[in-house]
Amino acid sequence: MNGPPKLARPDLVPDPDRGRETMEAQQRDIASEARFADDFEFDPATIIDGPLATPDEDPPLVAGIDQAFLDDRVISAIVVSRGGEVVERVYAVTDLSIPYIPGLLAFREGGPILDAVAELTSTPDLFVFDGSGRIHFREAGIATHMGVVLDVPSVGVAKSLLCGTPTRSVEGLAAGERVPIESDEDVTATAGERIGYAVQTRQYDSPNRHINPLYVSPGHRVGAATAADLVLALADGYKLPEPTRRADAYADEAKSLVDD
Template sequence: MVSVKRPDLLPDPGLSREEMESLQREIADEAVFENDLSFDPAVITEGPLSMPGEEPPLVAGVDQSFLDDRAISAIVVSRGGEVVEQVYAVTDLSIPYIPGLLSFREGGPIVDAFEELSAEPDLVLFDGSGRIHFREAGIATHMGVVFDVPSVGVAKSLLCGTPVDATDDLVEGARVPIESDADVTAPNGTVIGHAVQTRQYESGSQSINPLIVSPGHRVDADAATDLVLALTSGYKLPEPTRRADAYAEEAKSLLDA
């Protein structure tokens, strides 16, 4: 089971907004936006190993679906593209969505799901932001620090920060650095993540928007992007979060039957 390493930083939805934001600043101070991985990123794969004898790490994807006022938090753990374990937890939601405070709405349900998990992931990908956050403490950073696990945020839209170049019609595999600006606590010009084109249509008549990838904890911005690209196979979403999304929807359909 993945154990909570920093119970003092668990998301408490009963805090005031000022207290939540203060806790996020503390989390950002504790976060490590440099590489501290227990594995060689070169062995990350969604398929058979290219070098015999090497074992890819356990990678978890985390996503949620919602049913009435409940969150269904799903975690799917895989190794080399093979699912090792999948769990979910159902938790009542106590506060609405507030931009910048997502982890206080969804963090508790995610913690509940981790309590059901037997495997100990070497890397966790979250559906949401990491360092690309007003106080550098999106849900991937918050959960990464709480569990002290390398983590990456994979968001579908940009919360804050400024891309250094246009992000429209990027070719597959392209990345555009996103820098901090006046809305972010990091010094202006700090690269806090990337817009990443994981998939693109061959025809120029249509275009797929890039994902917004940022380090959560114990990963830097470049490595976060490299890992996401290595874990993407034919779809826009990286496989870990794509599997978690599908499992969350499967669990929702069972509960709603």
């Protein structure tokens, strides 16, 4: 194990003490540095098609990141797995200095995430965040911000749509379906540009019950279509992809330990 990824852009580490205009300006800088196209060293087929379909290649190390909150502190949890097997779990406890502001999540929670990243002994090939990537007003959600700061392939998985417009209804989608999300007047990208997907990872069989889709977008060094493919493959029968589902559970576990 080679240890955590180093800060590739320490100048872009989110600073919660900055004013809103400065934060938004930095997000535009982040978006200009981000690469919303596939640029990674692992074979995505080892995840999408599975290791049985690619017997000569090892699956990549995938890190799921999620957080839990305790008073004015945040527990940032990272679970790293390879081919479904957990290889490392770490967490960090950090004081929060600003409240949640829509569109500026990285300035509240990005620093704490970097604290947890510093605890890693492994070097993940892919980071999956509980939050948006390019589906963001300034194309720089937390998955994009962290991806650029660390220069790592990253994907954002959000439970609700922050901005952008689906190309068709996302109601009652069947498991495995996806609907493109295009930029609109709320997004800095060119109007109509594909910035992510609504992805239906799981659905009830009953017509009277529905599971809402996830909103998947590229963070950095991953294309939109590949991000959707990866999240579908990583869902493994649950709504949330396995990396963030495990990170969510571990964050709650760590919260109980810290609370004690």
